[in-house]
Amino acid sequence: MKFERHHRILKELSISGVVKVSNLAKSLKVTKETIRSDLNELAGQGYLTRCHGGAFITLDSLDNVAKNEIAYVLEKYESAQKIKKGLSAMKNNVCVIGSFNVDIISYLPRLPSTGESLLADKFIFSPGGKGCNQALAASYADSDVHFITKVGSDHFSDYAINFINSSKIHKSVIYQTKETQTGTATIMVNGDTGDNVIAIYPGANMTISPDEITIQKEAIVHSDIVLVQLETNYEALQQTIRLAQKNDIPVIINPAPYNDMVNTIIDNIDYITPNETEAGLLANMAVNDIESAKCAAKIIHQKGVKNTIITLGSKGSLAYDGTQFIYSPAFPAVVKNTAGAGDAFNGALASGLAKGKSLASALCYASAFASLAVETPNASDMPANDSVLHRIQGSHYKQTISTH
Structure with a gap:
């Protein structure tokens, strides 16, 4: 019986992405405690993630063994095709x-008040936007x-193009203009809390x-x-x-x-x-x-x-x-x-x-x-x-x- 329940749960998750304890208990004619136990067991095996009142499936986070096991379970009930397609050919x-902005970041002991000057603890020049x-x-x-x-067509644009082309971004189209400068963002960060204030010059953007x-x-x-x-x-x-x-x-x-x-x-x-x-x-x-x-x-x-x-x-x-x-x-x-x-x-x-x-x-x-x-x-x-x-x-x- 547990095998059948697990199949039903995985099938429902493959279709809707989310299941509720109360709905499963009613449709499977078992107690909510039984369903919670089933969900906890499947979560422990890495097939789903528990949430309040139910669970949701995380297909992309499963390892290959788990994916194959889910497909095997559903295949025994002639319902594997949909989930297998989702597991193996997800869009992406x-x-x-x-x-694109050049971020000019100063780390401070606290954020300054109006009219106040503070010495920064650290300064970073970074890609952003x-x-x-x-x-x-x-x-x-x-x-x-x-x-x-x-x-733009300035020193910052050279930096932008070099960064984007060497980054993990798969493809990029970088237009350039001579009308204005590359965008910048001046950022002040509280080094203790991470709170920040940002002033953005959009420029070429x-x-x-x-x-x-x-x-x-x-x-x-x-x-x-x-x-x-x-x-x-x-x-x-x-x-x-x-x-x-x-x-x-x-x-x-x-x-x-x-x-x-x-x-x-x-x-x-x-x-x-x-x-x-x-x-x-x-x-x-x-x-x-x-x-x-x-x-x-x-x-x-x-x-x-x-x-x-x-x-x-x-x-x-x-x-x-x-x-x-x-x-x-x-x-x-x-x-x-x-x-x-x-x-x-x-x-x-x-x-x-x-x-x-x-x-x-x-x-x-x-x-x-x-x-x-x-x-x-x-x-x-x-x-x-x-x-x-x-x-x-x-x-x-x-x-x-x-x-x-």
């Missing part, structure tokens, strides 16, 4: 259209990334044109997901979304740095990923805890967004699809710099969704990825995929799924 292409950071994150999450950006986006149509329409931010100009962003939606390619908008114009392009958007501040601006309310995030997520959903994912810093993240909420706590981390946390989360989330993960599973992966990223000194430093999987497997991570 992410197209990132966004900024939300587009570049998110492309790097998706690449380190083992996705094939096509990154489209624009820089704002000169990428709709025509330059159209030239890259093939990269967009052959991707499994498109990821954009608000550090490029509005018309190019519109064209990117138009091309993706016309070809049924899901789009993630990371609405940062926040601009009210985002309200004109989010209708029918697949995913939006604001932080607490950005969610508050989108919903016209204060967002400072999980309950207020739920209220904001509902308001944002009413604007036409299919999936709203609000990142809550050390409190984790909250997702809403119009029906249910998924609360994903943050993984514990020894924080050195939070400047790249959001970019790490977004790139890893895009990677997970491109691979065909359920939203819950992709959020778990993105949370673990971001927790490792904040343990590094630079916003562009990203963890290896194996390290992320190790952190997930070594934790007792539980998400909460609810309808209210």
Whole structure:
């Protein structure tokens, strides 16, 4: 009987990605305690991840032995084809259209007050920009990334081109302009807490044109997901979304740095990923805890967004699809710099969704990825995929799924 139950559980997970204890107990006509025991046993074997009230499957994190065992179990019941296809031929292409900035980072004993000068403890010159950071994150999450950006024709542009071409990013298109300089970001970091303030000069990022986006149509329409931010100009962003939606390619908008114009392009958007501040601006309310995030997520959903994912810093993240909420706590981390946390989360989330993960599973992966990223000194430093999987497997991570 247990073998049959395990088969039913794995089959349901292969279809929906998430199962609930109460639903399984009812359909299998056993007690909830029996189902919890089954889920714990399967989790111990690495087939799934437990969450509050149920479990979700993490196909991409399974080793080859586990994958073969799942396929064998389902094959005995003539239902292996779907899961085997998912295990062996998952999609994995992410197209990132966004900024490249040169990050100029100063580490301070504390953040200065207005008019105050402080001596920095350390200074770093680093590649950055939300587009570049998110492309790097998706690449380190083992996705094939096509990154489209624009820089100036200056010393910083040479640095940008050399860095991108030597990075883990699979493919890139780097436009250049003589009209303005390469984008920069001046970052001050509290060396003790990792808190930061950032001043961004967008420069060449704002000169990428709709025509330059159209030239890259093939990269967009052959991707499994498109990821954009608000550090490029509005018309190019519109064209990117138009091309993706016309070809049924899901789009993630990371609405940062926040601009009210985002309200004109989010209708029918697949995913939006604001932080607490950005969610508050989108919903016209204060967002400072999980309950207020739920209220904001509902308001944002009413604007036409299919999936709203609000990142809550050390409190984790909250997702809403119009029906249910998924609360994903943050993984514990020894924080050195939070400047790249959001970019790490977004790139890893895009990677997970491109691979065909359920939203819950992709959020778990993105949370673990971001927790490792904040343990590094630079916003562009990203963890290896194996390290992320190790952190997930070594934790007792539980998400909460609810309808209210």
